[in-house]
Amino acid sequence: IKLQQVPGVTDLGLMPRKVSKVAIVGGGPMGSGIATTLILSHYPVILKEINEKFLNAGIGRIKENLQSRVRKGKMTKDNYDKTLSLLTGVLDYEKFKSVDLAIETVVENVKLKQQIFAELEQHCPSHCILATNTSTIDLDLIGEKTNSQDRIVGTHFFAPAHIMPLLEIVRTPRASLQAVVTMLDVGKKIKKTPIVVGNCTGFAVNRMFFPYTQAALLLVDHGMDVDKIDQACIEFGMPIGPFSHRHAVP
The missing domain is CATH 3.40.50.720 (NAD(P)-binding Rossmann-like Domain)
Incomplete structure (x- = not known):
């Protein structure tokens, strides 16, 4: 299995240790x-x-x-x-x-x-x-x-x-x-x-996702319909809108 190439990590010749349990x-x-x-x-x-x-x-x-x-x-x-x-x-x-x-x-x-x-x-x-x-x-x-x-x-x-x-x-x-x-x-x-x-606030995904959802909530505060916001995000290329995501995640 070819590992993701991470400079300073995977290019040092280190072999993964076996994880059995x-x-x-x-x-x-x-x-x-x-x-x-x-x-x-x-x-x-x-x-x-x-x-x-x-x-x-x-x-x-x-x-x-x-x-x-x-x-x-x-x-x-x-x-x-x-x-x-x-x-x-x-x-x-x-x-x-x-x-x-x-x-x-x-x-x-x-x-x-x-x-x-x-x-x-x-x-x-x-x-x-x-x-x-x-x-x-x-x-x-x-x-x-x-x-x-x-x-x-x-x-x-x-x-x-x-x-x-x-x-x-x-x-x-x-x-x-x-x-x-x-x-x-x-x-x-x-x-x-x-x-x-x-090791930073939100790491990678949530560091971007937090302001993304905050912007969606701000649009709701300004009177925009949540379904239209979700649809706009999907048309932009997101797999799911921010409000649909909130319902999907336990």
Whole structure:
């Protein structure tokens, strides 16, 4: 698989490290979508939640994602069973000791993310890449309570994560190039379009998307119809209008 060429990253001769098992913290819409993407690409996944209710809900979302593929003729029942067998649900970090990549997908709460990253540092092996699916929060702030800033990266998937192709790999000045190269490799293997972006407000996509939606809201304040705004954006070349997008994203 040919990696995206990133000056100062992919031209240094670094080879991606093998990722054999992935852990995901949080089984909400994003976590379950990411888990679906990974098991469809044959990665064993450990999905952690805080209680049985949330864990069962997360596993249920993943099952529905796969069942949708069966209904559409994109997956056989046999492949459904084999793919689902790659998923393990847990309520603690015991099985995290054997993972090569851990992805945090909880709500955008800094203190909660800091707590989770401190726990990941404690329970994951020292080579494990620690990733966050945050869409806007400073990665240095998320990893502030750890001594593992060199292996913390952003892996910003877009909803629904098992369908949307773009993957922002967020690189901080302290992140190791090895971790970035490895995540580029994983991104390609799970059939995403990975791009490397800097650790700044909104990264790449939301940095542009925020003023785009603000402009749309300003037009509404001036009395313009939301459907006409959406249609104008589609005619310009956007795949979906800003207001339709707000309804489509959970």
